[in-house]
Amino acid sequence: MKTIADIARLSGVAKSTVSRYLNGGSVGELTKKKIERVIKETGYIPNTFAQSLKAKKPNxxxxxxxxxxxxxxxxxxxxxxxxxxxxxxxxxxxxxxxxxxxxxxxxxxxxxxxxxxxxxxxxxxxxxxxxxxxxxxxxxxxxxxxxxxxxxxxxNDFEAGYDIGKYVIAKGHRKIAYLGVTEQDIAVGVNRKKGFTKAIQEAGDCEVKYYETSFKMAEAIKRVPDIIDKFNPSILVCATDNIALGALKAAHLKGINVPDHLSITGFGGYEVTEIIHPSLTTVQFFxxxxxxxxxxxxxxxxxxxxxxxxxxxxxxxxxxxxxxxxxxxxx
Incomplete structure (x- = not known):
């Protein structure tokens, strides 16, 4: 395995010259060609991390x-x-x-x-x-x-939450369960929920209950059956696609048809949401x-x-x- 010292020796130049070349410094055209030829012949690969540590401007x-x-x-x-x-x-x-x-x-x-x-x-x-x-x-x-x-x-979690709220209202849903996450996560746990809540408040005449789960699909699978049994919403609005996927699984295990008897939405736009059945309505982030x-x-x-x-x-x-x-x- 070649080092900078080896490249310098084979090129007939100082080690500092090779180092300067590798770090983008000024090197004469003839010297530059010598170093490039040796690097190509030896297959030398610079240690980018080490170069960054030594360089005045790390990359x-x-x-x-x-x-x-x-x-x-x-x-x-x-x-x-x-x-x-x-x-x-x-x-x-x-x-x-x-x-x-x-x-x-x-x-x-x-x-x-x-x-x-x-x-x-x-x-x-x-x-x-x-x-x-x-x-x-x-x-x-x-x-x-x-x-x-x-x-x-x-x-833009607030606006995304607001838009999905307007969307479910436009679809005629008035008995809604929102399944979110801890409010320690400001973006997902607070802002998405706030945007959704604003849309619901503007619509009026809605029965909404808010629930909390984790980001894990498995926890949503456990959480959703109790929500369905006790509240029986027409739609579950889930704060992430993983939660929505867990909700879909829970509905399937209970023999509930989606969307005929329960609608579900998510946030994220994960690739898997397009290929599952039924495919998931979601807010896609890029x-x-x-x-x-x-x-x-x-x-x-x-x-x-x-x-x-x-x-x-x-x-x-x-x-x-x-x-x-x-x-x-x-x-």
Whole structure:
């Protein structure tokens, strides 16, 4: 395995010259061709991370995620990675497994590794997070959550919640169960619910009950039968597609036909929601595109370019088979 010292010796130049070349510094044209020829002949692959640590301007972007087994996370990471590569940056990923203490630890660890900036796919922002951001003094971008002290790229959860509320009302549903998550998650647990609630309040004449579950499909499967037995809603509005998928499974296990006897909606737009039967009506968020915008925004922050404190990503309602139109037979 070749080193910079080997490349320098074979090229007949100083090690510092090879290092300067690899880091994009000024090197004479003849010397540049010698180094390039040796690199090609030897198949030498530079250690990008080591280069970033030594360079005055590092090109590694730290990306911290709460979980890896998530469609939203994986699509966002793909978007970040693809865009960073185009911009000649590299991504370093750290997973916290939804452990807040580990998340804070990873923020400091990445800063010690001299990353150029950190993209944080956050589930909540605490005072400890803000303290860390202020101490580190490197560019930070939140994705999925919002805080006034940090640049944030958010999904427009409030408007999305409002629009799905208007949608189910337009379909004639008046006995509605909303299945959400903990309000510690401001985006999913608070903003989606607030938007939905506003639409319901504007409509009036609705019987709505709010329930809480986790992000796990298995918990929704356990939770939904009790909701059906005790409240018997015409529709379940679920705060995520995973919850909606759990609700679909629970309805199937109880022998309830969807959408004839129970309608279900979700949020997310996961690929699986299109191929299941019945296919799921949902609010689609464009996670990959959001990742691309996050990467572009982070590079702007690194280069001290102007950036809006809050960036909104797109969404749209995807109408499929899981929602019954209760007004279709009425004139």
């Amino acid at each position: 590694i972007i730290g990306t911290i995620v709460p979980r890896l087994d998530s469609y939203a996370t994986s699509q966002t990471l793909i978007g970040i990675d693809e865009q960073l590569r185009e911009l000649n940056y590299q991504m370093l990923i750290s997973n916290t497994s939804q452990d807040l203490d580990r998340e804070i630890e990873n923020i400091y660890t990445m800063a010690r590794q001299k990353v150029a900036g950190i993209i944080l796919l956050a589930t909540q922002i605490t005072d400890t997070h803000i303290e860390a951001f202020q101490q580190l003094q490197i560019p930070i971008l939140l994705v999925g959550q919002q805080h006034q002290a940090v640049y944030s790229l958010i999904h 996670y990959k595109e959001a990742g691309q915008v996050a990467a572009q925004s982070m590079v702007k922050l690194i280069n001290s370019e102007e950036l809006s404190p809050i960036i909104l990503s797109k969404y749209k309602i995807i109408e499929r088979e899981s929602v019954d139109n209760l007004l279709s037979g009425k004139l």
